[in-house]
Ligand SMILES: NC(=O)C1=CN([C@@H]2O[C@H](COP(=O)(O)OP(=O)(O)OC[C@H]3O[C@@H](n4cnc5c(N)ncnc54)[C@H](O)[C@@H]3O)[C@@H](O)[C@H]2O)C=CC1
């Protein structure tokens with residue numbers, strides 16, 4: 001444990017109050033490798049206290065009208081927006097992402113998550129059918145499920161936490177959230193705003209700590225009937241096992257091995273910068289990032305040359321540098337894992353065209369121990385290489401050629417994941433055909449990461465179970481009942 005004097009020390013937020021913990025974890029600044037924060041190392045005891053608070057708050061909160069809950073969400077969105085700069089600085093320091101990304105994407109999207117669900121909760125309708133021949137009318141009603149367990153990852157900390165908290169409380173649930181132990185700061189900062197927004201004590205409880213300890217205590221708790229999780233596939237498997245004895249409702253948003261398919265009639269002027277971004281945004285630490293680029297043979301050489309040139313312009317810098325496109329990776333262990341894939345690719349005879357081991361990264365002396373690496377492009381790699389099959393979750397992308405539409409669809413679908421694909425072509429018929437055949441929950445054509453929050457978000461195959469979005473999140477966070485009236 002590092003010296004604790006100047007360290008930022010977080011506390012759990014239970015029943016509307018900050019509560020100290022008797023044990024703490026070190027949290028690192030990814031840009032320097034220094035410990036700068038202490039995160040509560042909570043366990044069963046803290047989960048018990050949070051469950052008690054959430055249970056007590058449920059009758060009052062769930063009885064409020066959607067309009068009343070909506071107003072609270074709007075107030076919270078406004079307060080987050082007023083703190084945008086402070087939150088962006090904190091997110092960038094805690095996660096290693098650039099300040100520019102935190103300012104323009106993470107925090108604005110967190111604000112938008114509350115505004116979006118504050119609005120969408122007002123517009124749901126229920127179903128009604130009639131059976132005149134037996135004198136019956138049938139209709140459905142929905143009710144909040146109860147205490148929602150929300151587990152979020154380290155790559156988009158506040159963005160993904162609020163994407164769960166907002167729909168859960170909008171629908172009338174009370175929540176216990178567990179952010180990643182690697183990036184807990186902005187969740188803790190949000191807790192400071194809850195009372196002013198009018199969130200009653202116990203409606204939002206945030207308990208910090210590790211997955212195996214506090215995460216499992218939350219998942220296993222019999223009074224938490226639903227778990228919404230975003231993270232890795234092995235953790236999802238564990239959560240599924242622990243939930244099974246209780247038949248919990250599960251929403252699992254997992255990883256990807258996302259293909260970009262680039263046909264010879266693609267507009268490369270748009271495709272290249274967007275594919276650099278889709279490969280390396282947030283250090284490649286977004287489940288939607290591209291990591292396999294299939295390019296039609298006739299334009300392969302041209303694409304590769306221009307893509308590598310554009311990748312070399314994707315500036316790696318310290319997170320606080322507003323001109324940087326990429327900051328530091330989340331942790332030393334993760335950096336080593338990502339690098340190990342490049343070593344494996346090299347051993348298999350693949351070529352590294354730029355980045356790790358090819359180009360030189362220059363950093364200020366203070367940041368030499370930070371978790372930085374250059375965006376890396378691999379080619380001459382086989383489809384069955386681990387770099388083409390496994391989620392690397394870092395700034396590494398593979399580029400390979402293809403001949404025909406049928407072939408590329410089959411190769412794009414040949415991994416266990418099915419989250420997000422991009423297709424680049426100016427032939428609209430082909431775009432529809434290919435998009436339809438891809439085993440992918442999301443297909444972006446001639447663009448990437450343009451989000452329509454109303455529509456279903458999520459993956460197929462090992463990329464997850466369930467969808468999130470206006471209607472999908474509402475359905476997940478409520479139980480439906482069918483009522484029959486004989487008249
Ligand atoms: N959204 C995504 O697709 C993400 C994918 N990943 C992938 O996962 C790999 C490992 O990253 P991790 O941080 O270890 O991801 P993870 O899946 O272990 O962590 C995500 C969240 O789950 C919690 N958690 C971990 N074990 C748990 C358990 N047994 N019960 C309940 N909660 C648990 C963590 O504390 C964190 O809050 C990454 O290299 C990346 O490939 C990681 C984060 C996000």
Ligand SMILES: N/C(=C\C=C\C(=O)O)C(=O)O
Pocket residue numbers: 153155156160163230231253285286287288451457
């Ligand atoms: N779930 C993830 C990203 C979601 C993005 C969005 O909702 O826009 C992830 O990277 O884990």
